[in-house]
Amino acid sequence: MTPDPVDPRDLPPGEFAEDSSPVTAEVLPGDGDVEAGLRPKSLEDFIGQPRVREQLQLVLTGARLRGGTPDHILLSGPPGLGKTSMAMIIATELGSSLRLTSGPALERAGDLAAMLSNLVEGDVLFIDEIHRIARPAEEMLYLAMEDFRVDVVVGKGPGATSIPLEVAPFTLVGATTRSGSLTGPLRDRFGFTAHMDFYEPAELQRILARSAGILGIDLDPSAGEEIARRSRGTPRIANRLLRRVRDYAEVRADGVVTREVSRAALAVYDVDELGLDRLDRAVLGALVRSFGGGPVGVSTLAVAVGEETSTVEEVCEPFLVRAGLVARTPRGRVATAAAWRQLGLTAPPEATGGIEVRAHEPSLFDPGELDERTGDP
Ligand SMILES: Nc1ncnc2c1ncn2[C@@H]1O[C@H](COP(=O)(O)OP(=O)(O)OP(=O)(O)O)[C@@H](O)[C@H]1O
Ligand SMILES: [Mg+2]
Numbered sequence: 185m186t187p188d189p190v191d192p193r194d195l196p197p198g199e200f201a202e203d204s205s206p207v208t209a210e211v212l213p214g215d216g217d218v219e220a221g222l223r224p225k226s227l228e229d230f231i232g233q234p235r236v237r238e239q240l241q242l243v244l245t246g247a248r249l250r251g252g253t254p255d256h257i258l259l260s261g262p263p264g265l266g267k268t269s270m271a272m273i274i275a276t277e278l279g280s281s282l283r284l285t286s287g288p289a290l291e292r293a294g295d296l297a298a299m300l301s302n303l304v305e306g307d308v309l310f311i312d313e314i315h316r317i318a319r320p321a322e323e324m325l326y327l328a329m330e331d332f333r334v335d336v337v338v339g340k341g342p343g344a345t346s347i348p349l350e351v352a353p354f355t356l357v358g359a360t361t362r363s364g365s366l367t368g369p370l371r372d373r374f375g376f377t378a379h380m381d382f383y384e385p386a387e388l389q390r391i392l393a394r395s396a397g398i399l400g401i402d403l404d405p406s407a408g409e410e411i412a413r414r415s416r417g418t419p420r421i422a423n424r425l426l427r428r429v430r431d432y433a434e435v436r437a438d439g440v441v442t443r444e445v446s447r448a449a450l451a452v453y454d455v456d457e458l459g460l461d462r463l464d465r466a467v468l469g470a471l472v473r474s475f476g477g478g479p480v481g482v483s484t485l486a487v488a489v490g491e492e493t494s495t496v497e498e499v500c501e502p503f504l505v506r507a508g509l510v511a512r513t514p515r516g517r518v519a520t521a522a523a524w525r526q527l528g529l530t531a532p533p534e535a536t537g538g539i540e541v542r543a544h545e546p547s548l549f550d551p552g553e554l555d556e557r558t559g560d561p
Contacts, residue, residue: 222395222423223269227277231394232387232419233266236378240270243376244277253306254278255375256329256356258314260363262502264420265380267359268312274357275308283309287316296321297336297349300328305352314358315365322370329356329373361498382417382506385409391419392426396441401430406443414450414459416503421459428453458507458526463491467500468509471519472527479516 224230227237240257247254257274259267275282283303290296290311303309311317317325328334332351337344358374360366371377383391389405389412396403403426411429415422426441432449433441454462470488471478482501486493501517504510509523524531 218399218427219420219423222398223272224266225273225276227273230266230270230273231390232383233378233380236270236380239376240274240378244274248278253353253355256358256373258363258366258371258374258377259357259359259380260377261361261380262382262418263361263499264418265382266419267380268310270378270380271308271310271312271357271359274355275310278306278308278355280306280308280355283307284312285310286312287314287318290321291318293318293320293324294336296324296328297334300324300334300351300354301349303352303354305354307352307354308357309354310357310359312359313361314370315360315362322367325356326369326373362494382503383415383419384417385412385415388412388415388417388419388422392422395423395426399427399430401426402433402440404440404442407441407446410443410446411450414455414457416459416461416464417506418503425450425453425455460507460526463489463495464500464504466491467496468504468519468523468527471510471517472524472529477524477531478518479513481516485517 227241230237243254243257259270261267272282281304283299285299290299299309324334328351332353334349334351335346336349337346339345356374363371363377363379389408392403392408392411393405395401396408407429411425412422415425429441429446429449432452433439433445436448437445456465460468466489467485470485471480474488475485482497483493486496489496501510501512504523505512507522509520509526511518511520519531521531
C-alpha cells in the first residue's frame with residue numbers, strides 16, 4: 185500500500201489528543217493524527233445523527249441554563265460512528281475539560297479512585313468501552329455517579345478501613361459498542377443514552393466532502409457518492425476509503441478523485457458494491473456455505489471465520505443485519521434471501537431465508553445465545 189503522503193503535522197491538531205490523563209494513549213489505539221484532524225469539533229460541525237444531536241443539545245443547554253453539570257451520558261453504537269468525537273464535543277460545548285480513560289484501563293478500583301479524585305468541578309470524565317470495566321471499579325463508579333463520593337478501602341483483612349472521599353460534581357460520558365452487556369445498575373445511573381446509528385449515504389457524502397476539504401483532496405461529488413455508498417454506513421470507514429482512493433488518484437491518475445478513479449481504487453482494495461469488507465464476506469460465506477444459511481450461534485460462526493465472538497457480534501453483525509443480509513432469530517443467525525443472492529447463490533427451499541427457522545442441530549447452537557437475546561446478564 186502506498187504510504188499516506190499527508191504529514192499529520194500539517195493537519196489541525198486533535199484538540200484533545202495530548203490532553204489530560206496519563207491513560208490517554210490507551211483510549212485511542214491507532215487513532216492517528218489524521219483521524220483526529222478529521223473529527224468534528226462542535227455539535228454544529230457534526231454531520232448526521234440528527235436525533236442524537238437534538239437530544240444532546242437539549243441536555244447540554246438545560247444544564248447550562250441551570251448552571252449545573254448535566255446528567256451522565258451514555259453513547260452506544262457500533263465502532264466508528266462518532267462516539268469518541270461526540271464525547272469530545274460534549275466537553276467543548278460545556279466549556280469543560282475532558283478526562284479520558286477506558287474500561288480496560290480501570291482494572292482496579294484504585295485506578296478509578298485516582299482518576300475521580302483529580303476531577304475538578306464540571307469536568308467531563310470519558311470512559312471508553314465502559315462495558316469492559318472491572319467489577320470493583322464499577323461498584324465504586326455507582327457511588328461516584330450518584331453521590332459524588334467514593335469509599336477508598338485502606339489496608340487488608342480485619343484492620344482495613346474505608347475512607348470516604350468527596351468527588352467534585354462531574355459528568356460521566358460512557359461509550360460502548362454493546363450497551364446490552366452493561367449491568368443494570370450501571371445503565372440506570374445514566375440520565376441520557378444516545379443511540380448512534382449507521383449513517384445514510386447522503387450524510388456520509390457530506391462527511392467526505394468535509395474531510396476532502398480538510399485534507400486538500402480534489403473530490404468529485406459523484407466520487408463522493410460512490411465512496412459514501414460503500415462505506416458501511418460508517419464515517420471512519422468513509423474517511424479511510426477516501427485516503428486510499430486519494431493514494432490511487434495520485435499514483436495512477438492525475439490526483440483528481442473522479443467516479444472512475446474511485447471505482448478502480450475500491451476494486452483494488454476489495455471493497456464491494458455494498459461496502460462489505462473481508463470479514464463481513466467471510467461471515468456471510470460461512471453462514472451460507474458451511475451452515476446452510478443457519479440458524480447458527482454467533483460463537484460457532486466466529487470460530488468458523490477465526491475471529492473473536494465479540495468482533496463478529498459488535499463489528500460485523502450490526503451492519504449485516506442493517507443491510508438486510510442477516511437476521512437474528514431466537515435460535516441463532518440466519519442468512520436472508522438477499523445474502524444468498526449477494527454471494528451469487530440461490531437459497532435452497534429448505535433454507536430459512538428469514539424468520540422461519542428449521543430445526544437445528546444442538547451442537548451448532550451457542551448456549552450463550554438465549555441470554556444475549558433476552559438481554560439478561
Ligand atoms: N458525524 C461525523 N462527522 C464527521 N466525521 C465523523 C463523524 N463521526 C465520526 N467521524 C469520523 O470518524 C472517525 C471515527 O469517529 P470516532 O472515533 O468518534 O468513533 P467511535 O464511535 O468512537 O468509534 P470506536 O467505537 O471505534 O471508538 C473520526 O475520527 C472522525 O473523523
Ligand atoms: Mg471511540
